Amino acid sequence: MKQFLIFIFCCAGITQVWAQPSTPKKVTFFGAARAQFYSDSYAPSMEDTITAAKLNSGNVLADLGMKVQANKQMEILAQVRVRNDYGGFWGSGVSFDVRQLYVRGLIANRVRYHLGDFNYKMSPYTLWNNDQELMPFATSGLQQQWGVLNYDHFYNNDHSWRQQGAAADVSFLFSKGIESLSLKTMTSRIRSTDFANTPDRLFSGVTAEFMVNKQWSADVLYTNTYDLKGTSNNTTLLRIPVVTSSVQYQNVFGKSKLSLKAEKGWSHQYHDNPGALEHKRGQFVHANGIWSMEEEGLSMDVSWNRVDANFRSPGAQTKRLNFGGIPSTFERVGNDQVLRGLNSLDLMRESSLYNMQLQTSLMDFRMEYDNITPYGVATPNRQGVDVKLNYKKQNNPFDVSLVYYQGQETRGEGTQVARSFQRQSVRVGYESSHDEKSEETYITIQLQYRNDNTRRELPEVLPQVDWNNQVLSSSLDLHWNKRWVTNLGWQSIQFKGSEVQSVKDFNGEIINFKPYVQDGSEQMLNVGMTYHFSKQSFLSAQWNSFHRQDELVSATDYRWKQWTLLYVMNF
Amino acid sequence: MKKLWILLLCLPFWNACKVDPDFDGPDLNDLYGPFALTEGLNSSRDSVDFASGESVLFTAGFSKRVDWTIGIKGLTSGAHKEQKEFGSLVAFDWKGETTFFPMFRSEWCAVELTVENQPDTLRDTVYIVAPKVNNGFLLSDFEMGLNPSWQSFIQSGQNMNFGLLNSGDIPQGQRAYSMGGTVTWDWLIGMIDIPASAYDLSHYPLSSNANNVYFNMLMKKPAEYDNGVLLLRFMEDDNEDGSFTAGSEDMYAIEIKGGPDGWRLVSLKYNDIKSLVNGVESAPDGNAIHEPNKLFQVSMLFLANPASGYSETAIDYVIFTEGSPLAP
Known part of the structure; x- marks a missing residue:
C-alpha cells in the first residue's frame, strides 16, 4: 500500500491534469420542498367487513442545504430534512434528519478527494445501481411518483449507489506508451457493528483506466466487500473480492461509429475462518458491440454475456427493491386480516420497500415483474445474446427502440436441463412538432410493450416451467401551453404460467424447490393534470384506478383507487 | 501491437457458451419423480461368520434418491442394527455391529428395508454363525x-x-x-x-x-x-x-x-x-x-x-x- 501511494505521488509529480476551479460564491443555499397527499379507497372482490375502505396519508418536507466554499480547493455541503407526516400534531409527527453531509476538494491540486456522503458507480459488474422493476414502464403521470422515491433514496440516472465513506481519484498524462491513466478509489461502510456478533462491513473499490490511444482503451476494476476484523466478537468474517478487466475499441468509419468491448471478471465469496462455510467462485464474460449512424438516428447494440451461477458481486447485484417488505397502506386485508402481497402500485409509493445498503446475499425478486434479469446485467446463472435497435433522429417526431434477448441458465436448478429465456420489447415514442419557445399545444405519446418467456422442458411427472409475463404501458400527454399538462396513462401487467421457486438457506444455497403457479394481471389507469411553475417546480393531481385480478385465488382480487396530490419545488 | 489488442479482445470468450454438467439444489426427480423399485432386496450370503472376518452385503435399487432404512433384528437376542442413508442405491456391507443393544449372538436375524413415505417393506433373513469379535x-x-x-x-x-x-x-x-x-x-x-x-x-x-x-x-x-x-x-x-x-x-x-x-x-x-x-x-x-x-x-x-x-x-x-x- 505504501509503495502504491509513493507511485501515485511520484507520477503526479511528473505530469498532471486538473482544471483550476474558478472562485465561486462563498456560501450557497439550496434545497427542495415537497408536499404529498394520498387518498386511497380499497374494494375487495370478497366480503371484507374489517379492513378500512378509505385511508388518507401524506407528508410535507423541506430539504435545506448549505454549500460552503471554504477555499478554492475545499467545499463543504450539509443538508437537513424537516418532515411532517400528515396527521402529526404539535410536533408529534415531525422529524429532523441530516440528509447529506460531505467535504470534498483537492490535495495539492492533484488528487481529488471526497469524504462523507457521495454517489459512486463503477461498472455493471462491480458497483451499479440497477433500475427497480417496472420503473421504465411508468406512464408519464406515474413517473412523478417514481421520481419522488428515487429522489428520497438518491437513485440517479447514472446508476450510482449512495455511499458513506471516502473516495479519491487522480489522472495522469503520458508522452510515451499510453496516453493517460486514471486511478479512482473509494471505501464505504455498508453495515455498522452492533459491538456483539455483527462486525463492521466495508466496501472498497479501485478503478484503473488506461487510455492507449483514441481507438484503444482498457480498464481494471477491483471491489471487495469485507467484514472488519476486531469490530465484533465474530471470528467468521465475510470476504467477496471481485476483479474485472476490459478492453475497448472504438473508431469512426465514414458516417458510422463502431464501439467494441470485451470484459471478463472473477468473484470469490468466502469466510476467513477456514471451514466455516462453503466458498463460492464465479466468473463472467461480456462482449458488446455498438454500431451507430448518428446522422440517420440509427444504432444497433449487440451484447453477449455469460455470468456463472456462483458469481457474486454485492455492488452490482443488490436490488433497490426489498420484496420481503410489508406495505404500510392496507397492510392487512380480508376478514382474516392476512398480510397483503405487494403490487405494482406499492412499488411506486412505498418508501419503506426501498433499500440503500449493499447486500451480500441475493435479494428476493418477483417473477411477475421480471424473471429474466432481476439483478440487472450481472444476474447470476444467465448466458445469452441481447440485441437492441434504436431509431431517434433529430426533428423526427418518432423514436423507436426494439430489444430481443435469447438466453439460458449456465447451470440447471434441480436438473441438468437449463431454463431458457426469451424477451421481446418494443418502445415507440411520438412528440408532435412544436416550437420550444412558444406556448403552442403539442402532444407526446409513448407506447411500451415487453414480453418475457421462461421455459424448461422436463418429463411430465416433474414440475414444469412455462412462465410468461407481459408489461404494456401507454401514455398520452397534452401540453396545453408551457405550464399545463394533461396526463393520461394505462399500464397492464400480466403473468401466467408455472415456475419452480428455489428455497435457499442462510448461505444462499438451494435446499428445496417450490412449484409456483400464477394466472393474473394488474391494470392501472391514470388520469391527471400537472401545472409547471418552472422547470424545477410543479403541482400535480393524479387519479389512479388499480385492479388486481387473480384467476386462481380470488381472495387477492381487489380494486384500489388512489388520488395523489404532489407539489415539488427545487431551489 | 494491434494484433495483441485484438487477441485480448477475443480471449475472454474462450471456452464459453456451455451449460455446467452439475446443477444447484436437490434433484427435482428425487422430490417429485415417481418411486419404483428397480432392484429388490438381495443379500450376498444367507449365513455369515463375523468372527472370521466375513460380512454380508445388502443391495437394492430405486428409481430416485430416497431416505431408506435397513433394520436387522436378532431373533434370539433382540439386538438391532439400523442403517439409514439417502440415495437411489442400497449397498450396505454389514460387519456384525449393533446400533441398539444387546449385541448380536449366533442367531437368525430378520432384515427389513423400508423407504420413507412408501408403504411397502422388503424382507430377508440371514443367519449369524459366529458374532463379531472386537479387537482390544x-x-x-x-x-x-x-x-x-x-x-x-x-x-x-x-x-x-x-x-x-x-x-x-x-x-x-x-x-x-x-x-x-x-x-x-x-x-x-x-x-x-x-x-x-x-x-x-x-x-x-x-x-x-x-x-x-x-x-x-x-x-x-x-x-x-x-x-x-x-x-x-x-x-x-x-x-x-x-x-x-x-x-x-x-x-x-x-x-x-x-x-x-x-x-x-x-x-x-x-x-x-x-x-x-x-x-x-x-x-x-x-x-x-x-x-x-x-x-x-x-x-x-x-x-x-x-x-x-x-x-x-x-x-x-x-x-x-x-x-x-x-x-x-
Whole structure:
C-alpha cells in the first residue's frame, strides 16, 4: 500500500491534469420542498367487513442545504430534512434528519478527494445501481411518483449507489506508451457493528483506466466487500473480492461509429475462518458491440454475456427493491386480516420497500415483474445474446427502440436441463412538432410493450416451467401551453404460467424447490393534470384506478383507487 | 501491437457458451419423480461368520434418491442394527455391529428395508454363525463372574446391590455387573480397583500414543434413577517403579452422569481424559503426559448425593481398543 501511494505521488509529480476551479460564491443555499397527499379507497372482490375502505396519508418536507466554499480547493455541503407526516400534531409527527453531509476538494491540486456522503458507480459488474422493476414502464403521470422515491433514496440516472465513506481519484498524462491513466478509489461502510456478533462491513473499490490511444482503451476494476476484523466478537468474517478487466475499441468509419468491448471478471465469496462455510467462485464474460449512424438516428447494440451461477458481486447485484417488505397502506386485508402481497402500485409509493445498503446475499425478486434479469446485467446463472435497435433522429417526431434477448441458465436448478429465456420489447415514442419557445399545444405519446418467456422442458411427472409475463404501458400527454399538462396513462401487467421457486438457506444455497403457479394481471389507469411553475417546480393531481385480478385465488382480487396530490419545488 | 489488442479482445470468450454438467439444489426427480423399485432386496450370503472376518452385503435399487432404512433384528437376542442413508442405491456391507443393544449372538436375524413415505417393506433373513469379535484388551465381559484379582469396596448402606446380573436386559453375553445402594453419609456407594496385576502384567498392554487408545464400556442408566455418578480413574506409573504414588504421579479421571435411559456405549479417547480434583479440572501431579503404556490401575467409583436416596447403574464389556472406539 505504501509503495502504491509513493507511485501515485511520484507520477503526479511528473505530469498532471486538473482544471483550476474558478472562485465561486462563498456560501450557497439550496434545497427542495415537497408536499404529498394520498387518498386511497380499497374494494375487495370478497366480503371484507374489517379492513378500512378509505385511508388518507401524506407528508410535507423541506430539504435545506448549505454549500460552503471554504477555499478554492475545499467545499463543504450539509443538508437537513424537516418532515411532517400528515396527521402529526404539535410536533408529534415531525422529524429532523441530516440528509447529506460531505467535504470534498483537492490535495495539492492533484488528487481529488471526497469524504462523507457521495454517489459512486463503477461498472455493471462491480458497483451499479440497477433500475427497480417496472420503473421504465411508468406512464408519464406515474413517473412523478417514481421520481419522488428515487429522489428520497438518491437513485440517479447514472446508476450510482449512495455511499458513506471516502473516495479519491487522480489522472495522469503520458508522452510515451499510453496516453493517460486514471486511478479512482473509494471505501464505504455498508453495515455498522452492533459491538456483539455483527462486525463492521466495508466496501472498497479501485478503478484503473488506461487510455492507449483514441481507438484503444482498457480498464481494471477491483471491489471487495469485507467484514472488519476486531469490530465484533465474530471470528467468521465475510470476504467477496471481485476483479474485472476490459478492453475497448472504438473508431469512426465514414458516417458510422463502431464501439467494441470485451470484459471478463472473477468473484470469490468466502469466510476467513477456514471451514466455516462453503466458498463460492464465479466468473463472467461480456462482449458488446455498438454500431451507430448518428446522422440517420440509427444504432444497433449487440451484447453477449455469460455470468456463472456462483458469481457474486454485492455492488452490482443488490436490488433497490426489498420484496420481503410489508406495505404500510392496507397492510392487512380480508376478514382474516392476512398480510397483503405487494403490487405494482406499492412499488411506486412505498418508501419503506426501498433499500440503500449493499447486500451480500441475493435479494428476493418477483417473477411477475421480471424473471429474466432481476439483478440487472450481472444476474447470476444467465448466458445469452441481447440485441437492441434504436431509431431517434433529430426533428423526427418518432423514436423507436426494439430489444430481443435469447438466453439460458449456465447451470440447471434441480436438473441438468437449463431454463431458457426469451424477451421481446418494443418502445415507440411520438412528440408532435412544436416550437420550444412558444406556448403552442403539442402532444407526446409513448407506447411500451415487453414480453418475457421462461421455459424448461422436463418429463411430465416433474414440475414444469412455462412462465410468461407481459408489461404494456401507454401514455398520452397534452401540453396545453408551457405550464399545463394533461396526463393520461394505462399500464397492464400480466403473468401466467408455472415456475419452480428455489428455497435457499442462510448461505444462499438451494435446499428445496417450490412449484409456483400464477394466472393474473394488474391494470392501472391514470388520469391527471400537472401545472409547471418552472422547470424545477410543479403541482400535480393524479387519479389512479388499480385492479388486481387473480384467476386462481380470488381472495387477492381487489380494486384500489388512489388520488395523489404532489407539489415539488427545487431551489 | 494491434494484433495483441485484438487477441485480448477475443480471449475472454474462450471456452464459453456451455451449460455446467452439475446443477444447484436437490434433484427435482428425487422430490417429485415417481418411486419404483428397480432392484429388490438381495443379500450376498444367507449365513455369515463375523468372527472370521466375513460380512454380508445388502443391495437394492430405486428409481430416485430416497431416505431408506435397513433394520436387522436378532431373533434370539433382540439386538438391532439400523442403517439409514439417502440415495437411489442400497449397498450396505454389514460387519456384525449393533446400533441398539444387546449385541448380536449366533442367531437368525430378520432384515427389513423400508423407504420413507412408501408403504411397502422388503424382507430377508440371514443367519449369524459366529458374532463379531472386537479387537482390544478386554478387562471383563463378566461372563466368568467378577475377576477375583479386582479389589472392591462396598459401603454398608441400605439395599446394597453390587453383583452380577444374569437375567433381563444384558447387552453382551449373559452377564453384566450391577452397582447400587443407598448411602446417607457419603457420596461413595462402592468402588472397584482393576490393577494391571489382575492380568499378571505390570502395566496395561497399551500403546504409548494416547490419541490412539480408547477406553470403552457398556453402561446402563436405569430410567428410575438419575442421581448416579460413575467416576473413572486412570492411574499411571510415571516413574515405572511398579506402583502408583498419589500426589506425585498422574491420575486422570472422568465423571459420567445423566444421559439417556438404558444401555449405552461409553467410549473415551485416553488423551481427552483430564485430571480432576473434586470434579474440577486441575493440573496432573506427575509428568502431565498421557501415557497409556504406563497405565497401572483403573478404578470405578459409583457415587451419588447422600441426600438423593437410592441409586443404581450397571456395566458390561469393559475393553480398551486402539485406533478407533469400540464398534460393538
